[in-house]
Amino acid sequence: MTIQKVCILGAGTLGSRVALQAAISGYTVSVYDIHEKALDFGFQTMKKILSQLEKGKLLKEAQEKILSRIYFTTDAEKAIQDADIVNESVTEEVEVKKEVWRKFGKIAPKKTFFTTNTSYMLPSMFAEESGRPEMFCAFHFHDVFYSRVVDIMPHPGTDPAMIPMLEDFGRKLNQVPVLVQKENPGYIFNTMLLALIGAAGKLLTGEVGSVEDIDRSWMVNFHMPMGPFGILDSIGLDTAWHVTKNRTDSASVAFAKHLKSYLDQGKLGEKSGEGFYTYPNPAYKSPDFIQ
Known part of the structure; x- marks a missing residue:
């Protein structure tokens, strides 16, 4: 064809x-x-x-x-x-x-x-x-x-x-x-990504670390240009919420509730100009962010 x-x-x-x-x-x-x-x-x-x-x-x-x-x-x-x-x-x-x-x-x-x-x-x-x-x-x-x-x-x-x-x-x-040889929710990469996002969400809602410090830890340790919450902003918080809200474990329920609070304010991430960070110049892109 x-x-x-x-x-x-x-x-x-x-x-x-x-x-x-x-x-x-x-x-x-x-x-x-x-x-x-x-x-x-x-x-x-x-x-x-x-x-x-x-x-x-x-x-x-x-x-x-x-x-x-x-x-x-x-x-x-x-x-x-x-x-x-x-x-x-x-x-x-x-x-x-x-x-x-x-x-x-x-x-x-x-x-x-x-x-x-x-x-x-x-x-x-x-x-x-x-x-x-x-x-x-x-x-x-x-x-x-x-x-x-x-x-x-x-x-x-x-x-x-x-x-x-x-x-x-x-x-x-x-x-x-x-x-992907057989059906799998999240394909290959998103299955791995969801584990990362889930862990970051649990750290945030459990008040273990702030958005910025969780991202800093990931960025510096793995030499990455953005962390889990920067990634979420690029994906779209509405998309992340749709996925997270369907999970029934307590950590996902808590994080879905947290994401919904952003959606209710019209904060969808990069595409709306604001999510966990403000765009077009998010804080994590500043050289000072990881100093």
């Missing part, structure tokens, strides 16, 4: 990055969201990333050509028209995803392959809703530009032929494909 048109469902932080990388890689891209405001956010996110890439080697003319390949719309039928592959990045709620896949399963061309970018849910949780479970697979990106891993995680009903196709597509998107 030759992929030419890519459809992205959800114009949030990650969906916008996947769409932009697809356009950079030469694909025609449609970006769908139910909110015009989200589409505008996605467009502004793309322009910001392109301006950062411009400082390297991407010229202004190239930026305009890349953006010309991307179509933003709130019209589902226009978004899915002639799409070869869909990648979904909507809210981490099972019922929301089921509703999205019921809708697009009915209107997508028969040739269209379906992929989900869910961070912690399993593709088998909503593959049947798509109406073509054999053409459904998790295809999960990380940061896209900084962390270039894309996870391929089939469910038991996925056609095995999808895997080499997705591996090839992932490489063409300048990503490193990682095959």
Whole structure:
């Protein structure tokens, strides 16, 4: 199969990055969201990333050509028209995803392959809703530009032929494909990351250490540019809350409550300008932070 048109469902932080990388890689891209405001956010996110890439080697003319390949719309039928592959990045709620896949399963061309970018849910949780479970697979990106891993995680009903196709597509998107051999919540990296975030949350809610000192300890000991709470800000505190609130151990319950207090104030992390830190110049990026 030759992929030419890519459809992205959800114009949030990650969906916008996947769409932009697809356009950079030469694909025609449609970006769908139910909110015009989200589409505008996605467009502004793309322009910001392109301006950062411009400082390297991407010229202004190239930026305009890349953006010309991307179509933003709130019209589902226009978004899915002639799409070869869909990648979904909507809210981490099972019922929301089921509703999205019921809708697009009915209107997508028969040739269209379906992929989900869910961070912690399993593709088998909503593959049947798509109406073509054999053409459904998790295809999960990380940061896209900084962390270039894309996870391929089939469910038991996925056609095995999808895997080499997705591996090839992932490489063409300048990503490193990682095959998750069986369904696992959190894939490989996020399973490891959740252990780190869970430990950091437990230290914070247990008043063992402050946000800054927990991050400092991690950054200095492992020579990292950010710590667990800086990472959470980049992921999005809303995403972290959706994952944490579904865990029933006391430490996760306490941390989910703590995260919710930030969400109630509109503090979602880097994308809203404030989370555990304030952006665009978070304290952990200052040389004085680890002195």
